[in-house]
Amino acid sequence: MLDNEFYISREAKASLVSLICPKFKEHATEKDTLRSLEELRELMRTLNIETGEQYIQNKKTVDAGTILGTGKLEEIAAAAKAEGSSLLVFDCELTSSQIRNIKKLTGLSVVDRCHIILEIFSEHARTKEARIQIEIARLQYILPRLAGFWSHLGRQKGGIGVRGGEGEQQIELDRRIIRERIEFYKRELKEVEKSRIEQKKRRSKKAITTALVGYTNAGKSSLMNRLCRVDVLEEDKLFATLDSTFRMLNPDTKPPMILIDTVGFLSNLPNTLIDGFKTTLESALEADLLMIVCDISDPNYEKHLEVTNNVLKELGLEDKERIIIFNKKDKLNDKIAENIIKRKHPNSFVISSFDKADIDNLRQYVVDYFLEKQNNYDLFIPYDAGAAHSIVVSKTNVIKTTNHEKGIYYQVKVPDFIYNPLGLQKFELGPHDPLLKEI
Known part of the structure; x- marks a missing residue:
């Protein structure tokens, strides 16, 4: 039930809706609004949903109930239906009441930018951690907007729990289900994060x-x-x-x-x-x-x-x-x-x-x-110290080598955390070592 209500049909044609308003972040100027709408159109393309015209209203303030004026919305609805659109996509975040009011006024399905991004995230997440994170975000988005998406808001018949008579509203049951799912996924996420942190520690070394x-x-x-x-x-x-x-x-x-x-x-x-x-x-x-x-x-x-x-x-x-x-x-x-x-x-x-x-x-x-960024080390290793030669070649970045009658001089670069455990300190040459003048 929850997923079906939230799903956006890929067969729908969508009209894009926005506004220019100096009090509305990211839509204060025509340039801001057009740039954002262009991005929204690309987001729709990522979902493989056909987009039609875009509709913009200039407003001094945002209408709390419907974002745009009711007259403008009726005009947009008529134009959208004429071009075959069944979906209005608002380039902003809508509240539950705004979704409900705009649906009622226009007779069209209504979603916002956040809903579109969540759909994309849901489709593109591959790892377990990413899928859990997106599901949590999706449920947190749905929770305050149930009235905007759900149509079954009438009261149930019969008793629920300790209550009798008409029972509690279906929407309260849905909210409870969503909250429980959010808590479940948060617990799962903590376990996945522990594993990732351990992997990170191993990789850093x-x-x-x-x-x-x-x-x-x-x-x-x-x-x-x-x-x-x-x-x-x-x-x-x-x-x-x-x-x-x-x-x-x-x-x-x-x-x-x-x-x-x-x-x-x-x-x-x-x-x-x-x-x-x-x-x-x-x-x-x-x-x-x-x-x-x-x-x-x-x-x-x-x-x-x-x-x-x-x-x-x-x-x-x-x-x-x-x-x-x-x-x-x-x-x-x-x-x-x-x-x-x-x-x-x-x-x-x-x-x-x-x-x-x-x-x-x-x-x-x-x-x-x-x-x-790595440290320089000057090493002189006698020929008979075979293991040390192997360590230098396999574990350090050799910048220069010079053969000497008693051994091989190596100039190497390597981070401290790798060099210190190698046991090469006894072969180090000091900056004033006379052997460096010979090499």
Whole structure:
């Protein structure tokens, strides 16, 4: 019952509805509203739902009961029905009473932006943790909106529990069911999180991590595929990737370098989804370097970069070391704009994920970045210390070797947490060791 009421038919045609209002965040100007509607249309495309016209009203204040004026809604309903639409999608978050009032006034099905995003999240979640997080967010969204979705609001006949007569309202039973399900999923989530934390601890001792973060559809998955030479799902749709994906960037360095692809960011994210959305980004917290990916060909790329930085700040990652990757330069075809961006953002790359030279340069930068962060050690190992030679070659990054009559000199780079347990300290050369002058 709950799922059927909430499901959005993929066969429906949808008309998009919004407003321009100086008191309404993200819709204060015509530019804000049009940008958000364009994004909503892309969200609908991700769900494979056909969209028709979009309807906008300029208002000084938001109508508490129906968002737009009743006259405007009647006008929109007539136009939507004429073009074959059975669904109105509002580019904002609606309350239960607003959904009910607009349905009654227009005679059409009504959903909001949050509902659409939840549908996408539900379809794209792959890991157990992500599916639980999305289900919790979905139920928390449904709970205060039951009256807007449910039609069976009459009182039951017969006694329920200690009450007799007419019984309690069906809606109260539904609320109880949803609350119980939310608590059940929260308990499940805690168990899954324990397992993830343990995996994180084990990984932190064995690898260096870099996280790809950025606005949805910026090309993070394509970039991961080229950098890691793997095949991760990449689509020209919003939220093609929802779960964090881990792949080896460079298996030859010590420790190996892992690249993490994370869920894309989104502006005007509904409050209901914020906590669950941030939880899916926790893999970015463990990263040693953030690679912020931005679609340079998108006219709203500066807004996307702002949203990305705001989310990172909310996650407490504003001080995390980062580089900015302006992707999709192949769609830009504007060398002047490319140069302006490089001047404005000195610590950045302007690339195409399909340009092998760009990818090779970026990969080498990341490898060199981490090698520079590692400690230098000068080692001199006698020829007869065979085990030590094997350890150096297999466990450290060898920068230079020189053969000597009594042994081999190694200049190596490696993090402390890997070097300290290796037992190579007795072979270290001090900065003024006379042997260094001979080598």
